[in-house]
Amino acid sequence: MRIGLISISDRASAGIYIDQGIPALRDWFTSALSSPWIMVTRLIADERPAIEAALIELVDLEDCDLVLTTGGTGPARRDVTPEATLAVATKEMPGFGEQMRQISLKFVPTAILSRQVAVIRETPDHAALIMNLPGQPKSIRETLEGLKDADGKQLVAGIFAAVPYCIDLIGGPYIETNPSVCTVFRPKSALRVQPS
Numbered sequence: 001m002r003i004g005l006i007s008i009s010d011r012a013s014a015g016i017y018i019d020q021g022i023p024a025l026r027d028w029f030t031s032a033l034s035s036p037w038i039m040v041t042r043l044i045a046d047e048r049p050a051i052e053a054a055l056i057e058l059v060d061l062e063d064c065d066l067v068l069t070t071g072g073t074g075p076a077r078r079d080v081t082p083e084a085t086l087a088v089a090t091k092e093m094p095g096f097g098e099q100m101r102q103i104s105l106k107f108v109p110t111a112i113l114s115r116q117v118a119v120i121r122e123t124p125d126h127a128a129l130i131m132n133l134p135g136q137p138k139s140i141r142e143t144l145e146g147l148k149d150a151d152g153k154q155l156v157a158g159i160f161a162a163v164p165y166c167i168d169l170i171g172g173p174y175i176e177t178n179p180s181v182c183t184v185f186r187p188k189s190a191l192r193v194q195p196s
C-alpha cells in the first residue's frame with residue numbers, strides 16, 4: 001500500500017516549530033499495519049492551491065491508495081483543508097467525518113470545531129481514499145485508533161477499522177493490521193483468510 005501523508009501547518013512549514021504531524025502519522029502506521037506499506041510525505045502551508053496540488057500529485061502521480069492530511073480543519077480564516085479536499089473529490093464519504101467528530105468528543109469538547117471530511121478521488125485507472133485529521137498531533141492516534149480502557153479493551157472504535165474494506169472496494173491492496181492496535185472489520189465474504 002502506498003500512503004500519502006500531508007501535514008498542513010503555516011508554522012511547521014515555515015520552520016517556526018518542528019512538524020509533529022508526519023512523525024505521528026508514520027509512528028501510528030508503523031505500529032498498526034502488518035502488511036507492507038510505503039509513505040510519501042509533504043509539509044505545506046495552509047494555502048488552498050498548494051493543498052489541492054499536493055492531493056492531486058499524491059493520488060494521480062504517486063499512486064497513493066490512501067492519503068491522510070493533518071491540520072487546517074478548524075474555523076479560522078486560514079483553515080481551508082476541507083475545501084481543498086472537496087475540490088479534488090469524485091465522491092464524498094460523510095461517515096468518516098461524522099465518526100471522527102463523535103470519537104473526538106470523548107477527548108475534547110472542541111471536537112465539534114473540526115470540519116474534517118473524507119472523500120474518494122477516482123482517475124480512469126486508480127482511486128484513493130483521502131481523509132482529513134485535525135492538526136493537534138495527539139488527535140491522529142485518537143481518531144484512527146479510538147478509545148481503549150486501561151486493559152486495552154476497545155470502548156469506542158476508531159475510524160481505521162473501516163478503512164481496509166473501503167480500500168478493497170475501490171480496487172486497492174488488501175490491508176492487514178496488528179489487532180492489538182486496530183482491529184479491522186470486513187464482511188465475512190470479503191475476508192481472504194477465513195477465521196477458524
Ligand SMILES: Nc1ncnc2c1ncn2[C@@H]1O[C@H](COP(=O)(O)OP(=O)(O)OP(=O)(O)O)[C@@H](O)[C@H]1O
Pocket residue numbers: 007008009010011012017018019020021022046071072073074076134135136137
Ligand atoms: N504540524 C504540526 N506540528 C506540531 N504541532 C502542530 C502541528 N499542527 C498543529 N499543531 C499544534 O496543534 C494546534 C492546533 O492546530 P491547528 O491546525 O489549528 O494550527 P494553527 O493554529 O492553524 O497553526 P499552524 O497552521 O501554524 O500550525 C497548533 O496550535 C499547534 O500547537
Ligand SMILES: Nc1nc2c(c(=O)[nH]1)N[C@H]1C(S)=C(S)[C@@H](COP(=O)(O)O)O[C@H]1N2
Pocket residue numbers: 070071072073074075079103104107108110111112113114115133134135136138139140142143
Ligand atoms: N481527537 C481530537 N480531535 C480534535 C482535537 C483534539 O485535540 N483531538 N482538537 C480540536 C480542536 S481544538 C480544533 S480547533 C479542531 C480543528 O483543528 P485543526 O484546525 O488543527 O484541524 O479539531 C478538534 N478536533
